[in-house]
Amino acid sequence: MNIDSKWASRGGGLVIGALLLGIYLLVAVGCSSGSADASASSQSSRSESKILRALSASDTTSSRESASHETASDAGHSTSADSESSHETAADGQAAVVSHETTSDTVSISNPVHSTASETSDHADTATESHATTDVGGDSAETTEEAHASGGEIHWGYTGSNGQNYWSDQSADYTSCVDGSAQSPIDIKDARLADLEDLEFHYSPSMMTVVNNGHTIQANYGSESGESSWMVLNGNEYELLQFHYHRPSEHTINGHQAAMEMHLVHKDAEGKLAVVGVLLEPGAHNTSLDPIWDVLPDHAGDEVTVDGLFDVNKVLPQDRRTFRYPGSLTTPPCSEGVSWLLMKTPVSLSQAQVDEFKEHYFFNARYTQPLNGREIFEDISVGD
Numbered sequence: 001m002n003i004d005s006k007w008a009s010r011g012g013g014l015v016i017g018a019l020l021l022g023i024y025l026l027v028a029v030g031c032s033s034g035s036a037d038a039s040a041s042s043q044s045s046r047s048e049s050k051i052l053r054a055l056s057a058s059d060t061t062s063s064r065e066s067a068s069h070e071t072a073s074d075a076g077h078s079t080s081a082d083s084e085s086s087h088e089t090a091a092d093g094q095a096a097v098v099s100h101e102t103t104s105d106t107v108s109i110s111n112p113v114h115s116t117a118s119e120t121s122d123h124a125d126t127a128t129e130s131h132a133t134t135d136v137g138g139d140s141a142e143t144t145e146e147a148h149a150s151g152g153e154i155h156w157g158y159t160g161s162n163g164q165n166y167w168s169d170q171s172a173d174y175t176s177c178v179d180g181s182a183q184s185p186i187d188i189k190d191a192r193l194a195d196l197e198d199l200e201f202h203y204s205p206s207m208m209t210v211v212n213n214g215h216t217i218q219a220n221y222g223s224e225s226g227e228s229s230w231m232v233l234n235g236n237e238y239e240l241l242q243f244h245y246h247r248p249s250e251h252t253i254n255g256h257q258a259a260m261e262m263h264l265v266h267k268d269a270e271g272k273l274a275v276v277g278v279l280l281e282p283g284a285h286n287t288s289l290d291p292i293w294d295v296l297p298d299h300a301g302d303e304v305t306v307d308g309l310f311d312v313n314k315v316l317p318q319d320r321r322t323f324r325y326p327g328s329l330t331t332p333p334c335s336e337g338v339s340w341l342l343m344k345t346p347v348s349l350s351q352a353q354v355d356e357f358k359e360h361y362f363f364n365a366r367y368t369q370p371l372n373g374r375e376i377f378e379d380i381s382v383g384d
């Protein structure tokens with residue numbers, strides 16, 4: 001109004017008219033941009049409220065995990081490993097919550113790693129916070145393969161700006177992901193045939209919880225049932241901690257990638273890891289997976305206790321011959337020193353089962369890594 005009167009006082013007919021029109025346009029543009037700001041700010045506040053909701057959900061998860069640790073009979077490494085996975089669960093809970101709320105049933109974007117840059121940074125902050133409130137074992141990097149271990153500190157994913165090509169940029173602890181010389185997974189080829197010492201499986205039916213940890217669906221096996229399950233590799237006992245799934249397979253055999261891959265993560269008394277990989281190919285329905293697939297948790301951070309006891313023996317193939325090689329975690333921090341045992345024989349699952357997993361994790365497989373002169377052994381026989 002001040003402007004109007006200022007120009008009016010100078011007079012000038014058409015010139016003034018044109019100027020007034022210009023001013024009107026300027027004001028109109030200003031309003032429009034103001035309303036865009038308002039809209040952005042309202043989106044931002046919606047986004048914050050989602051994060052807050054997720055935060056409170058993750059607090060719940062953390063305290064539940066802590067409580068269960070206090071009552072766990074095994075206070076050793078596996079507890080520490082569980083604690084690590086609870087971090088990841090807490091941290092990545094937000095990603096899936098947000099992702100789920102903003103996407104429909106479109107399979108291709110159901111993977112929680114597909115979050116925006118701003119969401120990613122929020123998650124990282126929250127993850128740090130969550131980390132600070134929980135006591136972590138010093139050997140965290142070594143405690144779980146796939147670790148599903150210390151991934152809770154940073155929101156890493158498989159694709160995009162926080163994807164596997166950038167893992168080492170996300171934390172100084174992740175440098176092995178790019179500098180390592182014995183990384184996993186690999187393409188299995190030119191394996192050296194050998195009569196390797198048999199693996200001995202001492203798996204017992206056990207209680208089990210199924211967790212969506214933001215990177216995979218993971219079954220935490222047996223830690224609180226009192227009865228542990230273990231395997232013997234070269235005379236050394238390794239306790240089974242958890243198993244989880246990747247889609248598609250991480251290991252390939254002569255370039256062939258299977259539909260999925262299961263990893264059974266074991267650890268010995270010194271903290272060394274041995275992982276048994278089982279390839280899964282579409283075929284007959286796999287009933288041994290039903291107790292897990294029936295409860296696949298939708299959101300990162302969700303955890304379900306499976307009714308009754310689960311018999312992990314049933315998820316292994318009958319033929320226990322393996323490919324063996326020295327490798328690493330296939331997820332950050334990509335720590336090496338992991339004994340890998342990939343079953344030569346895949347097990348089947350139905351395409352419908354693959355599809356169900358796909359709705360939770362569309363793509364959670366690391367690319368194959370250079371062999372760098374490592375030798376792969378192939379078991380030629382099992383039994384006496």
Ligand SMILES: [Zn+2]
Nearest residue numbers: 146246263330
């Ligand atoms: Zn894995």
